[in-house]
Amino acid sequence: MWSIIVVLLIGMFVGIKIPSTEKIKKNISKFQFLGVMILLFAMGAGLGLNKDLLKNLKSMGVEALVFALLTSFLSIAFVYISSRMLLKEKK
Amino acid sequence: MSLSIIIAIIAGILAGITFIPVSFAPHMDTITTVALNILIFFVGIDIGMNKHIFKDLKNHGYIILVVPLAIIAGSLLGGLMAGSFFGYNYNLGLSVGAGFGWYSLSGILLTKLHSAELGAVSFLTNVFRELIAVVSIPFLAKYLNDYSAIAPAGATSMDTTLPLISRYTKPEIVIVSFINGAILSALVPVLVPFLYAL
Numbered sequence: 001m002w003s004i005i006v007v008l009l010i011g012m013f014v015g016i017k018i019p020s021t022e023k024i025k026k027n028i029s030k031f032q033f034l035g036v037m038i039l040l041f042a043m044g045a046g047l048g049l050n051k052d053l054l055k056n057l058k059s060m061g062v063e064a065l066v067f068a069l070l071t072s073f074l075s076i077a078f079v080y081i082s083s084r085m086l087l088k089e090k091k
Numbered sequence: 092m093s094l095s096i097i098i099a100i101i102a103g104i105l106a107g108i109t110f111i112p113v114s115f116a117p118h119m120d121t122i123t124t125v126a127l128n129i130l131i132f133f134v135g136i137d138i139g140m141n142k143h144i145f146k147d148l149k150n151h152g153y154i155i156l157v158v159p160l161a162i163i164a165g166s167l168l169g170g171l172m173a174g175s176f177f178g179y180n181y182n183l184g185l186s187v188g189a190g191f192g193w194y195s196l197s198g199i200l201l202t203k204l205h206s207a208e209l210g211a212v213s214f215l216t217n218v219f220r221e222l223i224a225v226v227s228i229p230f231l232a233k234y235l236n237d238y239s240a241i242a243p244a245g246a247t248s249m250d251t252t253l254p255l256i257s258r259y260t261k262p263e264i265v266i267v268s269f270i271n272g273a274i275l276s277a278l279v280p281v282l283v284p285f286l287y288a289l
Contacts, residue, residue, distance in 0.1 A: 004250055007128050008269070011135015020140040029258075032133050036254050039126040040096060040225065041103035042119055043251065047218065048107020049116045056211040064212055067173040068219030071188050072227070072243040074172075075165030079242040080235050082161045086154050 096255070097226055130254040138262050147263040155267050158238055159274045162245055166191055167286070183209060185286040190217040191245035191275045192224065200283045220245065224252050232259040241268045246279055248272035 018024065047053060111119070138144055148155075166188045174184015183205070190197030194217035202210025224243035232240040237260040244252040249272025256268045 003128065004131055007131045008135040008138075011132040011137075012139040013135075014132075015136035015139020016142075018136070018140070025140070028133055028136060032130060032254065032258060035126055035130045035133070036258065037095065037099045039123060039130060039251070039254065040099040041106070042123040042126060044100040044103020044105075045107035045111055046103075046116070046119045046123060048104040048109075049111060049113055049119060050107075051113070052211075053215065053218070054108070056215055060208070060212050060215055063173075063177050064215035065219055066176065067170060067184075067187055067212070067216035068223055070173045071166040071169030071216070072220055072223045073165075074169040075162045075242040075245065076227075076231060076235070076239050078161035078165040079158055080239045082157050083154055083236060083238040086152070086157060 096229070100222065100225060127250060127254075131250070134253060134257045134265060137257060138265060141262040144263050144266065147261075148266055151263065151267060154238060155270055158241055158267060159271045162191065162242055162271070162275065163278070163282075165242065166245065182287055182289040185289065186283050187213045187216055189279065189282040189286050190220075191247075191279055192217050192220040192243075193246040193276060193279050194218045194221065196279055197283055200280065201287070204284060204287050221247055221251065225255060228252065228255045229259050232256075237261060237264040238267070240264075241271050244268070244272070246272055246275040249276060 107119075141147075167185055168188075170184045170186070170188015171181060172184070174181065174187065179187075186201060186204075187197070187209070190213050194214050197217055198210045198214030200210075201213045220243060224245070224247065227243055228240045231242070240256055240260055241248050241264070244256065247253075248256060248268040253265065253268060253272070257265045260268075
């Protein structure tokens with residue numbers, strides 16, 4: 001967690017220093033896309049390599065999927081409703 | 092882009108299952124960490140380039156704290172409902188819900204507190220939750236609002252899913268997302284044992 005904060009702060013410092021031209025922004029965006037693809041591929045590969053996970057998937061996959069769907073769906077619903085209410089209050 | 096997200100993660104999973112040797116697993120972890128840190132560095136540059144960000148952040152006011160509270164409420168209620176559906180005691184459902192997407196930690200905690208089975212359910216639940224977040228972030232940002240894109244990510248909104256949230260929302264939302272992730276990550280090791288003991 002601390003390494004992420006340090007890296008984020010270094011990035012922010014660099015961002016303040018370099019000029020924010022459209023060309024630089026575009027190149028950063030391209031680089032980020034590539035990085036996200038590598039990250040997601042590596043995350044997926046890490047899951048695919050986890051043989052315990054694949055074994056458990058057969059016996060507990062459905063239960064875990066229902067847990068994941070309900071917690072995600074209700075989190076989205078609560079955040080959406082509360083943010084809409086707060087934004088309306090301000091207007 | 093959203094299609095490439097799904098393709099990248101499925102290609103990774105298939106490559107992991109089929110041809111990447113198991114001995115390579117620790118290196119995969121290194122690649123993930125390095126890629127993540129480079130991405131977070133660029134997220135930082137994005138924030139630094141937007142000089143108005145902290146003024147914009149003020150406009151979000153209480154929402155910054157309401158987002159993690161709403162995610163906690165949604166996750167615990169969801170865990171409670173799913174748990175009772177499968178005949179779990181209420182404390183077990185709640186403690187699985189309190190993983191907030193941080194699969195490695197919540198899986199280990201519940202393995203130690205209860206059993207390998209519940210630990211595995213929690214681990215898988217939160218792996219699925221991270222996958223749901225990765226796939227749904229672009230759609231939530233587009234069709235609901237920027238805050239909603241943070242919701243499925245839970246505790247991961249400060250690391251693995253932050254680059255995606257950064258790409259699909261505004262720079263000041265990245266700060267909201269980071270604060271949310273930090274709060275939820277700090278709560279996982281506290282809430283999981285607490286709810287389990289209820």
